[in-house]
Structures are given as structure tokens and as C-alpha cells.
Amino acid sequence: MSLAQFAGAQLARKTKQKGPRALALVELSPNGKARLIPIAIMVGDKFYDASAYKASPVPMALWSETVYEGERSGVSQGLFTVGGAARVGDAWFAEGKWQPAGSAPSKPRPVDKKPVLDEDEGPPKLRRREPETAPSSPVPASPASSVSTPPQTPTTASTTTAPASAAPAPPSDQSPDPSATASTTANETDPNRPVLRRGKTETLGTTERTVAPAAAKKASAAAPAKTGDKRGAIQLIPAISDADGPDPRPYSYDIHSDEEQKYRKQMLAQASAALQKYIQETTPVLAAPRTPRPPAPKTPARAAKPLQPNFEDAEFRTFDLWNTNEPVFVLTAKAHPARTSGDAASTADLTYFITLVAKADIYGDLRPLRANVTDTHHLDEFSRLELIDAVDADGDGRGELLFREVSDAGSAWGVYRAGADQLFPLFQGTPSGGSPVAP
Numbered sequence: 001m002s003l004a005q006f007a008g009a010q011l012a013r014k015t016k017q018k019g020p021r022a023l024a025l026v027e028l029s030p031n032g033k034a035r036l037i038p039i040a041i042m043v044g045d046k047f048y049d050a051s052a053y054k055a056s057p058v059p060m061a062l063w064s065e066t067v068y069e070g071e072r073s074g075v076s077q078g079l080f081t082v083g084g085a086a087r088v089g090d091a092w093f094a095e096g097k098w099q100p101a102g103s104a105p106s107k108p109r110p111v112d113k114k115p116v117l118d119e120d121e122g123p124p125k126l127r128r129r130e131p132e133t134a135p136s137s138p139v140p141a142s143p144a145s146s147v148s149t150p151p152q153t154p155t156t157a158s159t160t161t162a163p164a165s166a167a168p169a170p171p172s173d174q175s176p177d178p179s180a181t182a183s184t185t186a187n188e189t190d191p192n193r194p195v196l197r198r199g200k201t202e203t204l205g206t207t208e209r210t211v212a213p214a215a216a217k218k219a220s221a222a223a224p225a226k227t228g229d230k231r232g233a234i235q236l237i238p239a240i241s242d243a244d245g246p247d248p249r250p251y252s253y254d255i256h257s258d259e260e261q262k263y264r265k266q267m268l269a270q271a272s273a274a275l276q277k278y279i280q281e282t283t284p285v286l287a288a289p290r291t292p293r294p295p296a297p298k299t300p301a302r303a304a305k306p307l308q309p310n311f312e313d314a315e316f317r318t319f320d321l322w323n324t325n326e327p328v329f330v331l332t333a334k335a336h337p338a339r340t341s342g343d344a345a346s347t348a349d350l351t352y353f354i355t356l357v358a359k360a361d362i363y364g365d366l367r368p369l370r371a372n373v374t375d376t377h378h379l380d381e382f383s384r385l386e387l388i389d390a391v392d393a394d395g396d397g398r399g400e401l402l403f404r405e406v407s408d409a410g411s412a413w414g415v416y417r418a419g420a421d422q423l424f425p426l427f428q429g430t431p432s433g434g435s436p437v438a439p
Contacts, residue, residue, distance in 0.1 A: 021242040021395050022050055022061040023402075023415070025388070026070045026080050026098065028235040034098035036080055036239065037091075039402075039413045040427045042394055047415070047427040051092045058085045061095040061241070066417060068239035073319070073390050074251040074399060076101050077237055077294045089430045238391040238402055251390040251399040253320040253327045262318050266329040266366050271356045274371040275309055275335055278352070282378060309335040309352070319390045321399035321418055328418050330387050330401065331356045331368070350375045355385040357401070357423055370416075383407040385414070393426060401428060407431055 025037045038050030038061040050061040062085035070077040080102040085094045152224040240248075257261075314333040319326055352375045358366040374382035384406040390399040393415045401423070403414045410431035416423040 018245050019242065020060070021240065021245055021393075022066075022068070023391065023393050024050065024061060024068055024241070024349045025066070025413075026235075026237040026239045027093075028237060029096060030233050032098070034080060034096065036062070036068060036082060036094040036096060038094075039429065040415065045357075045394075047393075051090075051429075051432075052216050057093075059092055062092060066241055068241045069248065070098075070237040070239045070390075071391060072237055074248050074392065076248055078103070080239055085339045085378075087313065091430070097320055125149070236388055238389050240391065242395055245395040246392070246397050248392070249323065249397065251319050251321055251323075253318040253325075255318050255327065260318070263327075263329055263360070263366065265333075267316060267329055267356055267358060268311065269312070270358065270366065270371070271311070271331055271333065271335075272309055274356065274373055275337070275352060275354060277349055277372040279337065282375070309337045311354075313334050315387070317387065319399060319401075320388060321401075323398070327360055328369075328401075329356075329358050329360070332385070332387050350377060353384045355387065355403075357418065359418065359420075367421065369418055369421065379406065381410040383412075391415075405429075405431075 013204075018041050020041055022041045023039045025039060026034055027037060036060060040047045041050040041053050041061050043053075051059055054060040062082055064082055064084065066082040068080045068082070070080060078098060081099075082094045085092060085429045087093075135174070135359065161320045310336040312334040317330045319328045320326065332353075332355045335354055336350075337352070352373060354372075357369040357371075359369055360366055371386045372382070374384050386404040386406065388402040388404055391402050392398065393400045393402070398417075401416045401418065403416065405412045405414050405428070406436040412429040412431045413427070414425060414429065415427040416425055
């Protein structure tokens with residue numbers, strides 16, 4: 001075998017074929033009902049549309065009993081188990097069971113099988129005889145044992161013999177034990193007595209374990225109310241299904257409030273500049289007759305400042321996609337530019353959609369990676385980008401940005417990687433007009 005063939009054989013043995021890794025979206029309703037929308041599936045190093053990959057008759061990503069792990073910015077939110085697949089138009093989705101993180105019942109503790117101890121060994125028993133309160137002759141005794149007892153006073157003797165003469169003694173297995181009754185009464189006032197629970201006896205040291213489930217149940221009931229839903233009543237959670245993939249890792253970036261306000265202002269300024277440029281490029285020039293203007297005044301005219309747009313529903317998010325402490329900022333907003341007297345009615349009433357992605361350099365300045373601007377009249381040319389979240393789509397441990405792309409043809413999904421100077425598309429789905437995802 002030649003050296004080249006040997007090297008090729010060694011490389012072929014070291015190369016490991018990656019298993020399928022599916023990316024989907026869990027649509028969680030307020031009532032707890034969930035369904036799954038497939039997005040993409042990666043086989044080897046290539047992405048495929050999960051709604052069409054091996055759809056014979058059901059796509060591979062929606063096979064029954066497939067488990068997806070929902071992640072919000074890389075933090076696990078729960079598990080979704082596919083139950084059955086359905087189709088609406090040309091869009092697929094799956095019904096199934098959603099199990100939030102932390103809601104799984106704890107495993108029962110195994111029974112500690114220890115040898116039975118002798119009565120004189122081990123901890124004190126609940127019922128123990130108290131010498132100072134126990135009567136001298138609780139149970140009728142045999143003649144031999146009565147001889148060995150110490151002599152009693154006349155008062156005590158009359159007290160013990162009166163019940164015996166009144167009625168015959170019942171059998172020993174049915175007669176109540178006066179010593180047990182006395183000791184139980186004394187133990188009820190004992191602060192160190194054992195605590196009883198239904199089905200088992202526990203000491204006072206285990207009281208915290210009986211309170212913890214109630215507190216956990218209360219916290220789990222209040223958890224859905226604390227979860228922020230920025231899309232109304234429905235939550236959209238990215239989900240991954242991969243048998244051999246890496247463990248999820250968080251992609252959120254902790255930023256100080258002052259620093260956040262600083263970068264937010266810079267992002268809004270860049271978004272305003274991108275919007276002004278887009279308006280100049282897309283607004284048609286109207287040829288209208290103009291009346292002659294009077295001569296310019298002697299004082300030099302100042303250049304008019306561009307009107308600042310009115311941003312609405314602005315959302316500013318920060319991610320650490322590569323876990324290198326290099327933040328990536330994403331700003332999404334709607335805008336209505338201020339109307340002037342020269343604006344046409346068809347362009348002044350438009351709603352503009354802006355999505356700006358930028359990265360901070362070592363000097364704290366923002367480097368724009370992509371500025372996506374469109375309006376309600378140009379969705380056929382420029383699609384609208386709606387940020388869903390950061391997710392590890394290819395399983396390399398680094399996060400990518402998941403967007404929903406809305407156009408006149410429908411909605412599709414796009415996965416982008418943040419590079420040094422721009423966003424690189426890893427996957428772009430086909431627009432579907434029958435998407436089951438709520439707008």
C-alpha cells in the first residue's frame with residue numbers, strides 16, 4: 001500500500017459521520033397544550049427542510065416518540081415527545097406531550113434493607129415505660145411473679161384489687177395496656193417525640209422533606225406566570241433532537257444597565273440611519289411643477305436635520321453566541337417616519353420593519369453585521385426578519401440566530417451565523433403560506 005493510500009485509509013477511519021440533528025419550534029399555548037413545528041434537519045454537514053426530509057408519508061423529524069428538548073437561549077425549558085403528525089396545507093406540525101423542566105416526579109427512595117435489630121438496640125422507642133408514673137400491678141400476674149413484687153400500702157392494694165373483684169379479667173390479647181396509655185400521654189407533651197406521617201414514621205429531622213414538595217408545587221404553579229411571552233398568548237421555544245449532540249449551554253450575555261442603555265442608543269442611531277437610507281432608495285421621485293422661489297437670504301442657510309423616526313415595539317437583546325465574552329446585539333422594531341408636507345400619501349402612512357444585528361469590537365464601538373429594512377409595500381422584494389432566539393443548530397457548541405422570515409409568499413425559517421463582519425446563512429427554508437404558527 002502506498003503512503004497516500006495509507007493516509008487516506010487512516011483519515012477515513014478517523015472521520016465520524018454525524019447523526020441527524022433536528023431543529024424545531026415548540027408552540028406552547030397558555031393552557032399548557034403544545035405542538036411542534038419542524039424547521040430543519042442536519043445530516044452530516046448539510047441542512048435539509050425538516051418538513052420534506054424523508055416525508056414518506058410522515059417527515060423523519062415528526063416520527064412518533066421522537067423527543068425534543070426545548071431551549072430558551074441555550075437553557076433547557078422542558079421535553080416534547082411527538083405523539084402524532086398532521087398537515088395544514090403544505091406545512092407539517094406534530095401534536096405531543098410537553099413536560100416542563102423540573103416537573104418530573106422524583107424517584108422514590110429505595111428501601112433500606114437492614115437486619116432487624118434487637119429490642120435493646122437502636123434508637124429509643126415511642127412507647128417506653130415511665131417508672132414514676134406506671135402502676136405497680138398493671139396486669140394480673142401469676143402467683144410466682146406476685147411473690148416477687150414489693151409489698152404495697154393498703155391504699156394501693158385496695159385500688160388494685162377493686163377492679164379485679166368487679167369483673168372477670170379479659171383475655172390477655174384484648175386487655176388494654178395501662179402503661180402504654182400513660183406513656184403515650186406523657187410523650188404527647190415531650191418536645192422530642194417522633195413525628196408521625198401517613199404511611200410511615202419519620203423523625204423531626206425529616207420534617208423539611210415533607211414541606212419541600214408543597215413549596216416546589218407552589219413554585220411550579222407560579223412559573224408560567226413569570227415566563228415572559230413577547231408574542232401574546234403563545235410562546236415559541238426552539239427545540240433540538242439529537243441523540244449524540246452536546247449538552248445545551250447558555251447564550252445569554254449579562255450586561256450592566258448603564259452599558260445596555262449605551263449600546264441601545266447606538267443601535268437606535270444606526271437603525272435610524274439605515275431607515276433613512278432605505279427610504280431614499282425606495283421612495284419614488286415625484287415630478288411636480290414648482291413655483292419660483294424668492295432669492296436666498298443673505299444669511300447662510302443651515303442644513304436641515306433628518307427627521308427622527310418614531311420607533312415602536314423596540315426589542316433589544318444581547319447574546320454571547322461563541323461563549324467568548326463578545327456580545328452580539330439584535331434590535332427589532334417598527335417605525336413610522338415623521339410626515340412632512342412634501343411626502344406622498346402612499347409613502348407617509350407606511351409601516352417600516354427594522355432588524356439590526358451588530359457586534360461590539362475591543363474599543364466598544366458597534367460593527368453592523370446586517371441591517372434588514374422593509375415596509376408593508378415591499379415585502380415581495382425584502383422579507384421581514386423576526387428574531388426567535390439563539391440556538392445551536394449544527395451541534396458545534398456555538399449559537400446561531402433563528403429568524404422567521406415573512407414575505408408576500410408566506411413565512412419561512414432562517415438560521416444565521418454571526419461572523420466577524422456579517423451574518424452567514426446556514427439554512428433558509430421555503431416560504432409556506434399554510435404555516436400553523438400564529439403571527
